[in-house]
Amino acid sequence: MGIRTGAQYIEELKARKPEVWLSGKKVANVFEEPVFKQPILEIARLYDMQHDSEYKDKITHVCEETGERVNNAFLVPKSYEDLIKRRAVFEAFAKATFGLMGRTPDFLNVVVTSMYHNSWFFEKYNTKWAENVRNYYKYLRDHDLFLTHAIINPQNDRSKNSHEQKDMYTHLGAVKETPDGLVVRGAKMLATLAPITDEVIIYSFPGFAPGDEKYALAFALPIGTPGLRIICREPMQDGTRSFFDHPLASRFEEMDALLVFDDVVVPWDRVFLYNNIEAANKLYPMTGAGQQPAHQSGVRGLVKLQFATEVAMKVADTIGVDGYLNVQNDLGELIQSLESIRALLKVAEYEHTITEHGEAMPDYVALETIRGLLPKMYPRAIEVMQIVGAGGLLMSPTGADFNNGELRESIDNYYVGREGISSLERVSIFKLAWDLCGEAFGQRLLQYERYYTGDPIRKRAIFFNMYKRQASLDMVTEALKAVELDKEMLMN
Numbered sequence: 001m002g003i004r005t006g007a008q009y010i011e012e013l014k015a016r017k018p019e020v021w022l023s024g025k026k027v028a029n030v031f032e033e034p035v036f037k038q039p040i041l042e043i044a045r046l047y048d049m050q051h052d053s054e055y056k057d058k059i060t061h062v063c064e065e066t067g068e069r070v071n072n073a074f075l076v077p078k079s080y081e082d083l084i085k086r087r088a089v090f091e092a093f094a095k096a097t098f099g100l101m102g103r104t105p106d107f108l109n110v111v112v113t114s115m116y117h118n119s120w121f122f123e124k125y126n127t128k129w130a131e132n133v134r135n136y137y138k139y140l141r142d143h144d145l146f147l148t149h150a151i152i153n154p155q156n157d158r159s160k161n162s163h164e165q166k167d168m169y170t171h172l173g174a175v176k177e178t179p180d181g182l183v184v185r186g187a188k189m190l191a192t193l194a195p196i197t198d199e200v201i202i203y204s205f206p207g208f209a210p211g212d213e214k215y216a217l218a219f220a221l222p223i224g225t226p227g228l229r230i231i232c233r234e235p236m237q238d239g240t241r242s243f244f245d246h247p248l249a250s251r252f253e254e255m256d257a258l259l260v261f262d263d264v265v266v267p268w269d270r271v272f273l274y275n276n277i278e279a280a281n282k283l284y285p286m287t288g289a290g291q292q293p294a295h296q297s298g299v300r301g302l303v304k305l306q307f308a309t310e311v312a313m314k315v316a317d318t319i320g321v322d323g324y325l326n327v328q329n330d331l332g333e334l335i336q337s338l339e340s341i342r343a344l345l346k347v348a349e350y351e352h353t354i355t356e357h358g359e360a361m362p363d364y365v366a367l368e369t370i371r372g373l374l375p376k377m378y379p380r381a382i383e384v385m386q387i388v389g390a391g392g393l394l395m396s397p398t399g400a401d402f403n404n405g406e407l408r409e410s411i412d413n414y415y416v417g418r419e420g421i422s423s424l425e426r427v428s429i430f431k432l433a434w435d436l437c438g439e440a441f442g443q444r445l446l447q448y449e450r451y452y453t454g455d456p457i458r459k460r461a462i463f464f465n466m467y468k469r470q471a472s473l474d475m476v477t478e479a480l481k482a483v484e485l486d487k488e489m490l491m492n
């Protein structure tokens, strides 16, 4: 089939009946649920972009194997040019959502594409696993599917491994093997956008210890599989807020959910790894499942940081404070941050390596530096927005106030900005800023940037250790040579 349209995505979503729990109720119809409606339409818009003549040739390509047009996220990059082709879809989808939706379909499609290309890894342990991964990639690509993932154990007692938790199946684990498949039970977090996706994929960060064998799992399932329960966090908008009052929160909320597997049967052809802690620990680093999607996250993160910077600049301009040195200093810092990320992305692409399996891998050091810096840069952009907007962020009236004839004259008089900025314009810009820097929606976006790719502190420690192993520290040795000359004298 190849690339879907937004209408096809919605049609297939309507046909599914996933078990979704939202604010204490089972959702009868995901598409009709106001909390999900607009985010579904935003995702559908991305599918439609694939057919839009402005984007089609940039973000899709003709698949050599099938002759069908498919999204560039399914391209196995073999060269710098391929990385740039893939970047085009990351950028187009990120710009269409201002970088505020992190788990658009391209993200996980890149993960599965990388696993597919590195199916040699699965082959080492079990030829059936490798075959399953290869078939799954083709299925996703040819049906243009949208995945969620849950790769973290629920946050219960982090001082203990999975097999040491109070209940043996608090963390998702295998219960038994049956002719139909592997029966799994327990929970995984934090499946962003789960209610509105087609499928879920489960794998894990490294960290399995002996005794954890039953938790060493990787598989994929349709999101509507019986026994799979999706428990949503409290929504941050109820679907009734207007575009005017909440221009971002009303459109781009990505629901996060805990997934509970209640003795779910995973068909054998969907099992990618099982009962092998060595394989489970190596999957993430060895199959590109961490590094390739970091390219998507870097591009998306840049768009988000640029958007936040532009909003902060607009706020400052609107009220005439961007001539002050302190404001220029803060905004200049944000611009330098985003330009650093832009430069790092170019380095990541330009200094790619070709693996022994022929895959173009964006540079690890550059990508990891982006991953380490964004959790600091993005919160700083939000802080600057709060500092520049100050009390004005808390004086915006609502659209209903604008519509009230009795109030309108006061609003038109007292909410104006600097010369040439009407009340309507000033309030619109401040509402945009408030969604990012004040609303729960904005706080989630900030938390997302900190944690979407794992704990930034431990990630940086891993990065340090890797860097240390490769660093020669030659300059220090060279500098110490002069000291050597004096050593004899000092010894005496």
Ligand SMILES: Cc1cc2nc3c(=O)[nH]c(=O)nc-3n(C[C@H](O)[C@H](O)[C@H](O)COP(=O)(O)OP(=O)(O)OC[C@H]3O[C@@H](n4cnc5c(N)ncnc54)[C@H](O)[C@@H]3O)c2cc1C
Pocket (backbone or CB within 6 Å): 103, 149, 150, 151, 152, 154, 155, 158, 189, 190, 191, 192, 256, 444, 447, 448, 451, 452, 453, 454, 455, 457, 458
């Ligand atoms: C908005 C949002 C969306 C997300 N979306 C997804 C998604 O779609 N799919 C998905 O799989 N995951 C998703 N995640 C989850 C994300 O992968 C985790 O939040 C991240 O891996 C950190 O794990 P944790 O939240 O359990 O924190 P924890 O690991 O519990 O850490 C809590 C605190 O304890 C410290 N800590 C814990 N353990 C250790 C240790 N061993 N050593 C040192 N310090 C430690 C940490 O530094 C941190 O300060 C999302 C997270 C957020 C916030």
